Amino acid sequence: SYDASTDPGGFGSVWLFAFDEEKQEYSEVPLPLKSGLYGEKALTMDCDPPTDGLVDFHILQNGFSGSVNVGQEYLDIWWDLEWSSLDIAVSEAYFSERGNIHCLAQLFPKNSIRLEFDLVSDGTEYHMENMGVRNAYASCLTGDGELSVLVNGHEKRPVTDGCSPAGTALLFMESNEEGHLLYCSDPAAGLMEKMLFHTKDGWKTFETEDLTTMIQGYPTGLLFTGGGIGYMTVTYHGEPIYLYRCEKDGNWIPYQMDVGETRYSYVDGEYAGRIYGKYILRLKVVTGEKDSHIRMESQDGEWWELIRE
16 A cells, blocks of 8 residues: 555646547546556656765656756665666646646655656647756745755755844745745834845845835735736735735735625735646635635736635
8 A cells, every 4th residue: 555645746646538529528638658556647767876966867758867966865864776767656737828738746755856847739649848857945944044945955055144033934936947035024023024035046146125115014925927927915914905916127016806805804815826837816805704715816827716715
């Protein structure tokens, strides 16, 4: 048996069905993926013996080769000599804006580095395109006030120091290289400091912008949709503002959406991010009687659909 909860990124399956107009029924569409040991859709990967934290790998289905730095600590704790050949499961798949199927597969067990690729149809069958390694990024705020971004679980890339250990750090990666990090100081210390960092090279270098006087309320989520357009959710803090939008000129302005209610006390911004290829804004509408939670979903970051939770 296999307990998926022990390593959810390493287990999953994906099926694609097409509707036959003549037969008036659905049938499964063949995909260029193999069936793994537990029935999951997978790729076969051969690995060379690791050297100094580096692993060279080769995908049999399409001939793609790559190299990743998993870190020596991961190798010491988790690496298995039998991993010279692995089936890596597609654990996440969704339709992209272009109609392709975007897939992600965890490269190694107990590790967050993933392989991403598109399944593209030529009208008769699907084939793989745009394969590459997707690094794993996480914000890190230490008790000493050092703010950094952790890459692939082992490489720390410093951003700044002198931060409040009780502050928050919201990280959003637009792509494998471009990302945004919002640091907010502890509000108990007085005026909440809000600093936004932007990188285009995976946090090797970055630019800094002070949003302290521009943003009211306490930020709870951050996302960017491309071309400089961004959204930030904030909690209610005396002003009727729950959401900000960043325009292409870099200016953040209060932004209103149709929350499905005409009479309410205020709205709280609870979350902003991206899940399964969709941009998500989660809001709480406070009416004084029964509060309601709603979710705004968008494929492109411009047209939003309201979903009641």
